[in-house]
Amino acid sequence: MRMLIHLFIAALFLAAVPYQAQAQDLTKEELKYWKDKAKDYKRNPAALKDLSEEAEMARKQKREMELKLTQIEADRISNENQVSQMQQEIADLNSRLIAAQNAIQQLNEEKAMMASKGGGPDMSGLVFRVQIGAYGKTNVPANLDQENDNMDLETEGGLQKILIGLYRDYQDAEALRAHMKKIGVKDAWVVPYRDGVRISLAEAGIKVN
DSSP states (O other), X not given: OXXXXXXXXXXXXXXXXXXXXXXXXXXXXXXXXXXXXXXXXXXXXXXXXXXXXXXXXXXXXXXHHHHHHHHHHHHHHHHHHHHHHHHHHHHHHHHHHHXXXXXXXXXXXXXXXXXXXXXXXXXXXXXXXXXXXXXXXXXXOGGGOOTTSSEEEXXXXXXXXXXXXXXXXXXXXXXXXXXXXXXXXXXXXXXXXXXXXXXXXXXXXXXXX
16 A cells, blocks of 8 residues: 555656656647646556556666676777787787898808808718828828818817718718728728717717627
């Protein structure tokens, strides 16, 4: 009973306010329509209750839609920021790639220039050479060691060592050693180098009897 009284008071309020506060914005037809509606709600509080519930439901749905719209907008901004960040990372990677390509090109040009000027054998990595002697007195004159002649002279501990050949494969160097022995060079053996530094066969991973 108390709820019906409240609804009836609300109906009276709805009947009074539109006519006083908003009458200036309504046409005669609209004013007559809402007067009739107000009378209906006075006679039927249950209809007013249903209308109020529908209005509350509509407001609730409106708030939910606004929240969803806000979340969608936040997601859109986040996605745009992620795309922008990825584009920046791609640009940075492209810059690094171009710098690396330029460095490689410069190294290749320098390597080609050194080769054209006779910059000596490429001793990078693991290579094998054949030593055909180590002499203390009968040294080969230094002027006979020409660039790109496939022979080099090394001096260590007062001994001059004569080195020939340059191979990446041990078996190729071993074949040259065997040939030198066959033609009469008694002191001939394979010596490995790693990045220009002389090492032992064991350090080079070569097992020999």
